[in-house]
Amino acid sequence: MNKAFLFFFGWIAATVFAEDLDQRQSLVMTELQRDHIRKEMRALLSGTQNILAALSENDMAAVVQHARPLGMNMTHKAEGHLKEILPKEFMKLGMSIHQDFDQMASDAESLKDSKHTLRQLSDSMRKCVACHSSYQIRTTVQQPTSNHLPGHHRDDEHHK
Numbered sequence: 001m002n003k004a005f006l007f008f009f010g011w012i013a014a015t016v017f018a019e020d021l022d023q024r025q026s027l028v029m030t031e032l033q034r035d036h037i038r039k040e041m042r043a044l045l046s047g048t049q050n051i052l053a054a055l056s057e058n059d060m061a062a063v064v065q066h067a068r069p070l071g072m073n074m075t076h077k078a079e080g081h082l083k084e085i086l087p088k089e090f091m092k093l094g095m096s097i098h099q100d101f102d103q104m105a106s107d108a109e110s111l112k113d114s115k116h117t118l119r120q121l122s123d124s125m126r127k128c129v130a131c132h133s134s135y136q137i138r139t140t141v142q143q144p145t146s147n148h149l150p151g152h153h154r155d156d157e158h159h160k
């Protein structure tokens with residue numbers, strides 16, 4: 001009982017603290033939706049690493065092979081249900097990075113110029129940086145028992 005009580009207030013303190021520190025715009029979604037975004041993000045990171053490794057060997061065929069899956073094709077999987085909850089600007093940045101990877105793939109195929117691809121990748125990664133510095137994700141509380149409590153408490157915080 002006592003432990004649960006301490007845990008609960010510890011959790012609230014941590015939540016409020018985190019809110020104060022992180023000023024980025026919050027995207028509120030379910031754990032499942034967040035998991036989907038995180039998986040896509042990890043694919044972007046490992047794909048980017050693969051592209052860099054291929055570039056370092058001047059293997060332009062491998063660059064094409066690793067850039068293609070990060071293109072617009074990637075968005076057909078499950079972005080439909082995320083579209084409604086994500087802000088327009090976020091979607092725009094996301095879509096444009098997928099377009100970049102398509103462009104990278106087709107340029108790598110036709111020009112076979114690793115320096116050109118490197119420049120494209122570097123420019124494109126500004127969008128990773130821009131998005132990460134603007135947004136954070138918060139998930140909706142899903143446990144039915146604690147559903148109303150944290151929100152209630154946070155309301156009090158805002159009204160003082």
Ligand code: HEC
Nearest residue numbers: 038041042044045090093094097127128131132135136137
């Ligand atoms: C349109 C916005 C957007 C763009 C563009 C974007 N990201 Fe992300 N990324 C996010 C958000 C939001 C999170 C935070 C997810 C969370 O809080 O769970 C994230 C998290 C991540 C993570 C952590 C994943 C995890 O398992 O926790 C990695 C790695 C990542 N991004 C890599 C990249 C790379 C590499 C690029 C560019 C090639 C990129 N992202 C572009 C929005 C974006």
